[in-house]
Amino acid sequence: MRLGLNAWLPLLAAALLLVTPGSAQMPEKISDNLFVYRDTCNVYVVKSGDEAILIDFGSGGVLEHLAEIGVNKVSWVLHTHYHRDQCQGDDALAGLGIKVAVPADQRRYFEDAEGAWKHMQLYHNYSFKPDFFEPTRSIKVDEGITPGETFEWGGLRFETLPSVGHTKDPGLTCLAEVDGKKVAFTGDLIHSPGKLWTYYDLQWRYNQHQGAQAGIESLEAVKNAKPDLLLPSHGVVMDNPQEAIDQTVAHIREVVDLLRWQPAHDQSKRNQQIFPHVVHQRTSFIIVADDGHALFYDSSIPEPEVEQLVRDHGIKQIDMIILSHYHDDHVGGIPTLKEKYGAELWAHESMVDIIETPYRYNIPCLGVGRYPDEAGPKVDRVLKDGDTFEWEGWTFKVFHFPGQTEYHMGMYAEIDGHRMVFMGDSTYRPQPGTIFRGENFNCRNYCRLGEGAGYLGCGEILKEYNPDMAMAAHFGAIPLDEKRIDEYYQWAKKLEPTFAKVVARSDPNFGTDPNWVSFYPYRVFAEAGETVVTEVRIRNHSDHQAEAVVRPLLPAGWRSNPEERRITIAAKETGGADFRIVLSKDAPISLRTVITANVVFDGIDYGEFPEMIIDNRSEKDKWREWYLEKAKAARISPSR
Numbered sequence: 001m002r003l004g005l006n007a008w009l010p011l012l013a014a015a016l017l018l019v020t021p022g023s024a025q026m027p028e029k030i031s032d033n034l035f036v037y038r039d040t041c042n043v044y045v046v047k048s049g050d051e052a053i054l055i056d057f058g059s060g061g062v063l064e065h066l067a068e069i070g071v072n073k074v075s076w077v078l079h080t081h082y083h084r085d086q087c088q089g090d091d092a093l094a095g096l097g098i099k100v101a102v103p104a105d106q107r108r109y110f111e112d113a114e115g116a117w118k119h120m121q122l123y124h125n126y127s128f129k130p131d132f133f134e135p136t137r138s139i140k141v142d143e144g145i146t147p148g149e150t151f152e153w154g155g156l157r158f159e160t161l162p163s164v165g166h167t168k169d170p171g172l173t174c175l176a177e178v179d180g181k182k183v184a185f186t187g188d189l190i191h192s193p194g195k196l197w198t199y200y201d202l203q204w205r206y207n208q209h210q211g212a213q214a215g216i217e218s219l220e221a222v223k224n225a226k227p228d229l230l231l232p233s234h235g236v237v238m239d240n241p242q243e244a245i246d247q248t249v250a251h252i253r254e255v256v257d258l259l260r261w262q263p264a265h266d267q268s269k270r271n272q273q274i275f276p277h278v279v280h281q282r283t284s285f286i287i288v289a290d291d292g293h294a295l296f297y298d299s300s301i302p303e304p305e306v307e308q309l310v311r312d313h314g315i316k317q318i319d320m321i322i323l324s325h326y327h328d329d330h331v332g333g334i335p336t337l338k339e340k341y342g343a344e345l346w347a348h349e350s351m352v353d354i355i356e357t358p359y360r361y362n363i364p365c366l367g368v369g370r371y372p373d374e375a376g377p378k379v380d381r382v383l384k385d386g387d388t389f390e391w392e393g394w395t396f397k398v399f400h401f402p403g404q405t406e407y408h409m410g411m412y413a414e415i416d417g418h419r420m421v422f423m424g425d426s427t428y429r430p431q432p433g434t435i436f437r438g439e440n441f442n443c444r445n446y447c448r449l450g451e452g453a454g455y456l457g458c459g460e461i462l463k464e465y466n467p468d469m470a471m472a473a474h475f476g477a478i479p480l481d482e483k484r485i486d487e488y489y490q491w492a493k494k495l496e497p498t499f500a501k502v503v504a505r506s507d508p509n510f511g512t513d514p515n516w517v518s519f520y521p522y523r524v525f526a527e528a529g530e531t532v533v534t535e536v537r538i539r540n541h542s543d544h545q546a547e548a549v550v551r552p553l554l555p556a557g558w559r560s561n562p563e564e565r566r567i568t569i570a571a572k573e574t575g576g577a578d579f580r581i582v583l584s585k586d587a588p589i590s591l592r593t594v595i596t597a598n599v600v601f602d603g604i605d606y607g608e609f610p611e612m613i614i615d616n617r618s619e620k621d622k623w624r625e626w627y628l629e630k631a632k633a634a635r636i637s638p639s640r
């Protein structure tokens with residue numbers, strides 16, 4: 001393939017000042033004809049005379065600085081992959097006559113962004129690719145490049161390799177000889193020696209590690225091409241590629257080895273009387289008192305099975321359902337228990353909002369609402385960390401138990417002579433010869449790393465309560481002793497340092513938590529002329545106070561009040577920047593509009609990182625149909 005057409009720049013660059021944030025810095029010189037401009041991603045400028053080809057485009061701010069390095073014409077922008085931080089400025093390119101080349105396998109995310117968003121899986125989501133960081137506005141594409149293709153431009157020959165891992169659909173690594181050195185533009189395959197910009201992008205699907213494996217294979221392919229320099233989308237120029245890649249591969253492997261779990265057979269479907277007063281059915285534990293009163297810890301039990309349980313175990317009254325967490329395979333039975341049996345719903349404060357208004361969140365395994373636009377069931381009693389309650393002569397203690405997800409609760413009680421900790425999905429039954437530990441680590445679930453957080457927080461609680469029985473939602477009762485509990489604790493203790501080795505951030509949580517910046521609510525229904533109240537929430541995972549500048553980006557005719565907010569967030573705290581978004585009253589809104597906000601946090605421009613969905617309320621029936629279809633098609637997996 002030959003990339004030919006040139007565009008005339010200087011006059012048009014001035015027009016771009018209006019749409020890009022702009023930056024005072026100059027492109028940094030790597031060699032005579034190779035520069036890097038640090039923007040929402042690294043934008044590389046490859047020169048040939050006074051012409052240039054750009055590898056990725058970021059916000060487009062680079063255009064203001066090209067004259068300073070003797071570039072008058074830009075022929076092409078070549079994208080390594082579809083993430084917004086690579087291409088958020090592309091809107092301007094067609095008007096400037098600059099052509100756009102993208103990975104052929106990702107072409108549709110650029111060309112039909114609006115179409116892709118209409119089919120985005122928001123509920124019962126177990127498949128995380130394509131991810132939510134794709135463009136929200138369609139971009140005109142002039143050429144799709146298939147990995148393996150070569151092309152010539154300005155007397156240079158570019159080779160391409162598939163870049164898989166950071167994205168599932170292959171992106172591109174481009175190799176060329178520039179100023180006597182073989183350079184590799186590696187996108188986000190690697191950040192710096194041993195490090196990645198994000199780990200969560202390697203998780204393509206719930207519980208699985210193919211993305212990490214694919215990332216390793218793509219890195220090995222780059223290594224085999226023997227480049228002299230690695231030029232990443234985020235991170236530093238690496239002049240010892242072999243070592244940089246070897247370290248990164250080793251660090252990814254360490255994470256995968258720590259996370260990989262091999263459960264014994266899932267026992268969640270057995271109707272089992274495991275103790276005189278405790279029944280295990282699917283993911284629920286049902287505690288039945290002698291007088292026929294029952295307590296459900298979780299329920300995704302279908303109505304006929306509940307009827308069977310009532311008959312088999314002489315249940316006269318179901319008093320309450322207490323939730324371990326919000327996942328669809330633990331809460332699907334709530335409407336039956338509430339409406340037919342009059343049970344109360346009790347939930348820990350960490351998950352109440354998700355249960356009642358799931359559409360406000362973009363997290364996996366949602367599905368408690370009957371329809372996307374409707375609220376989920378109302379929580380009748382909000383439980384707090386450390387609460388105690390008495391029921392049928394037993395004393396229960398509840399605690400935040402944030403293992404599999406931050407929005408998770410555990411419960412302790414002494415029943416039938418055992419000290420039981422009801423652990424929800426924060427553990428599983430190990431096979432003989434394997435350790436007792438936390439269950440899966442799916443970044444999108446929000447598994448926080450650090451002292452007192454996530455699985456380590458659970459390990460600390462287990463040490464404190466010293467139970468002799470772990471009640472695991474999918475696996476039943478697992479006998480424990482101090483040695484077993486210590487296995488769990490020691491495993492959990494390794495999580496943060498292992499991720500810290502591979503994640504190139506001030507705190508590894510930034511690389512494992514894809515929602516550290518997010519809109520709240522995530523999704524609303526609205527109509528033309530209305531005002532939508534929203535907030536951009538930022539979790540400052542770092543150990544220092546940080547400033548954020550947040551600026552919503554909206555369709556023509558919409559307004560944000562204020563246009564921009566500057567907030568300060570204390571270390572380890574969550575900050576919020578609130579906005580009133582006024583929808584144009586002059587034009588009807590489309591079926592779905594996706595807005596974004598540009599976020600600069602702690603001095604780093606993350607570009608249009610968070611997005612929010614605004615759906616047309618008058619098209620509700622269409623969305624309802626769509627939701628029911630998706631809910632039906634949702635895969636039932638053994639452990640969610």
Ligand SMILES: [Zn+2]
Binds near residue numbers: 081083166188
């Ligand atoms: Zn990326």
Ligand SMILES: [Zn+2]
Binds near residue numbers: 404
């Ligand atoms: Zn779960």
